[in-house]
Amino acid sequence: MLRKIYNEELVNGQCYGNLHYLCKNIGQRLSGSPNAQKAVEWGKKLMESYGFDHVFLQEVMVPHWVRGEKEQGVIIDGKTRIPVHIAALGMSVATPKNGITAEVIELHSLKELDSLGESKLKGKIVFFNRPFDQRFIETFRAYGTAGDQRNQGPAAAAKFGVAGVIVRSLSSTTDDYPHTGATKYDPNGGNIPAAAISTKAADQLSSLLKKNPSLKLYFKQNCQMLPDVLSYNVVGELKGTENPNKFITVGGHLDSWDLAEGAHDDGTGVMGSVEAVRILKALGYRPRNTIRAVFFMNEENGDRGGIKYAELAAQNKEVHLAAIETDAGGFTPRGFGFTGLSTDQLKNLAAWKTLFAPYGSDKLTAGGGGSDISPLKEKTPGVVLIGLSPDSQRYFDIHHSANDVFENVNKRELELGAASMASLIYLIDQHGFSAGN
């Protein structure tokens, strides 16, 4: 069966063409935007066109943050003015109309804020400049350990009366593209403007600060938060012949950041998810349990779609056997990570490892999942959360930046991911995770 699945996908695969449509005919689709709505409508039609048994939308209110005009950043070093590439962090507030001009304090950790204290920070721009630790083989670990600067840095710095925060882009590479991403303010604290700066400009700023610690940075952005908007998760099902109320979910998120086309993040995820179900249908497979492809809305700046999906699952008393998330890029799949399996069940994966070996997706490891499916853990106890693990080397070169475009996706890599997920769904549907497989 796995050979049939891979053959169907590598010969008749449609996800690459679908991704092209999503990226080029719709494009960026930040939650609450008109494009996000277009993507919902197109995604529903796509699932309907595949003849899934049931296709429906789940209503969900989502935040509506808009970037506004292109941001400006300038290093003012004496009489020299050096423009730098910046992009407001998602959910950030605007600067005052005339921007912010202030001296810059370069920090490498949030802890340093405490040691410096308000006297040295007040009125300054805090510049978090800790780069990725390149020694990690998996780049997600480098992202994980650098991420506090963007996620919590602005909120932490706000407590010391700083004027603004600039964060080194969370990227594996050194280039001129700022990488945006959500930051989280303290609900009780001050909201200060925060932006990402390209890694190249960050290096430049750091180097100039060493020579002239009193240089200034100017930056201006007029992003804003608008009222919440009604949006949707898109769901398509192949009904289970034996257990229609037991579910295996596979999904990614339909929303994307606004600087590019959301190709790898997470166009490949949604197109790969619907493709996994399409493959099984194309092969005439009649599942025992209900199989669902889900396009989650609002993973990037709120996770509202994932939360809503889990709430509805609990409300409708659905039994969720497993949920697979694909939100790590459409690169060659290496395997899957599993959360919620017992030690014995993890051992049972050895048989599947052998099945996956000819296809290269045989790293079946403990630990895995994703933001969209994680609320299911609490709401539908017993669910096994699974994350597709693609090769991670290129992901953070383009993640959340203007380079996240269709051209950076390889057809076969994307197809192998879809086939891997279809294979795993088939195995779970047939065997579950019991010792019997």
Place this chain on the structure above:
Amino acid sequence: MLRKIYNEELVNGQCYGNLHYLCKNIGQRLSGSPNAQKAVEWGKKLMESYGFDHVFLQEVMVPHWVRGEKEQGVIIDGKTRIPVHIAALGMSVATPKNGITAEVIELHSLKELDSLGESKLKGKIVFFNRPFDQRFIETFRAYGTAGDQRNQGPAAAAKFGVAGVIVRSLSSTTDDYPHTGATKYDPNGGNIPAAAISTKAADQLSSLLKKNPSLKLYFKQNCQMLPDVLSYNVVGELKGTENPNKFITVGGHLDSWDLAEGAHDDGTGVMGSVEAVRILKALGYRPRNTIRAVFFMNEENGDRGGIKYAELAAQNKEVHLAAIETDAGGFTPRGFGFTGLSTDQLKNLAAWKTLFAPYGSDKLTAGGGGSDISPLKEKTPGVVLIGLSPDSQRYFDIHHSANDVFENVNKRELELGAASMASLIYLIDQHGFSAGN
């Protein structure tokens, strides 16, 4: 030690910068060309700059084929003329000055030549149009099974008095770029002009032929074979402290096709090979056996450098323990293939598999090597031939085409390959392949 090797490379890696120089400051370097000579001189200086114990050149006479003016191809379908992208196959002869215009016979295998016979083929253009079989997970297998059309197709067709041969580009993708590559004439047969056509144009030509089997194709090329030229392999050594006359070789080929920059084929191979040795030196490692980085010359259209290297090894009574070739692109390494190990020795690799697992290069399999090192098998019996196995999904999108440029190489993917090879060299140097490891 492996952790140290990977850290050194991921933090201080130089191969990406070196590759940039090779691609952008030298560029294409087909055997016998002035650029190939520049690459030899620069390569030698690079090795010297790393302070290797001994850096030297090995003289080798190489073929000197030149493409000449850009080729022209036009489908003549009644009054409609459709230009198509073609590129002469390497080693092909020119067309007559005014080009060739003839009817086209589309074939999918060399066998079909026999069944059609001279009466149906004479004076026609044979168009080999069998695409890659996408069902192979490893794209090298698809390349292998389609390759006879380019390698032997023109020689086989020449026996039937055809006017010329057009070959569908050996590529995983459908686009407008022709992929060149060597063809081999029968020394006793007629040499007819042969060119590759882009996959997109091949599909178009095939589709038009179905409607109008008597359409004609025009193509023109003025490539030629010049007299052989003196060129060189570039060799750099770290001398063995215990066994200076026992060698572990790591290499790729310095020559490249002429349509682009030879980035993945095989700039990443040569820069990765010298980097593997640089890493060991940077860590202060004193090898037991002599470790050699080799830039082989003329892999693409003659293999003369590899043959010469093996001849000199035999002549100098060198004992070659192992030779590692990297000529499959600078993509994320998945492991190595080994030729020449006993069953017991293959079993012993299990221990190394465990060591490589955290770095993802743990597919250690039977069978592997490469064109440049294969002559060592006969000339230095007992040598273990090893090929680095990177992820293969993207390779044939760009292989031998105008897309084989630096921009398509990822820094970390290249670095992981270099670190994998340095690690393997270290393990072989310390433990050999005996049961004792």
